Amino acid sequence: MQIVRALHTALLVSDLERAEYFYGSVLGLAKVERPSHFAGAWYQVADYQIHLITATQRVDDRVDHERWGRNRHIAFAVADVQAAKDQLLRHGYALQMSASGRTALFTEDPDGNLVELSEM
Structure with a gap:
């Protein structure tokens, strides 16, 4: 394959x-x-x-509620993490900066699906 x-x-x-x-x-x-x-x-x-x-219900399958990056997530490259952070906060979304030290953050959609935004 x-x-x-x-x-x-x-x-x-x-x-x-x-x-x-x-x-x-x-x-x-x-x-x-x-x-x-x-x-x-x-x-x-x-x-x-x-x-x-x-789906008919929200599914929470997180295994680590403290470090969002240690759960299933989808990742996108962004040009500017600070601009992404500002946009998310302006709209009232929770976020967590990457614990690895990379210029990246994690947020969640309204159903708790985790999304990583990493500066490239």
């Missing part, structure tokens, strides 16, 4: 409208067309997609 590229990550969300606000308005991802046979939304990040799939 030879994997040639990553295609998408699917995230479960219990409130699609709140999730769309986070991924579309706060993170600024571009929404794209998707099949309409189930509730959800798709977002494009370069040649990669984030698929939001509506």
Whole structure:
């Protein structure tokens, strides 16, 4: 087997409208067309997609509540972590700076899905 590229990550969300606000308005991802046979939304990040799939309940599967980076998360490169931090705080989202010392932070979407924003 030879994997040639990553295609998408699917995230479960219990409130699609709140999730769309986070991924579309706060993170600024571009929404794209998707099949309409189930509730959800798709977002494009370069040649990669984030698929939001509506679930009936919020799932909390964190194993480390103190260090967010030690849990399942999706990571994005950003041009300026401080600008990302300011944007998240302006919109009232919790965040945690990376414990590794890297210029990176972790935040969570309205369903608790963790997102890393790392300066490149």
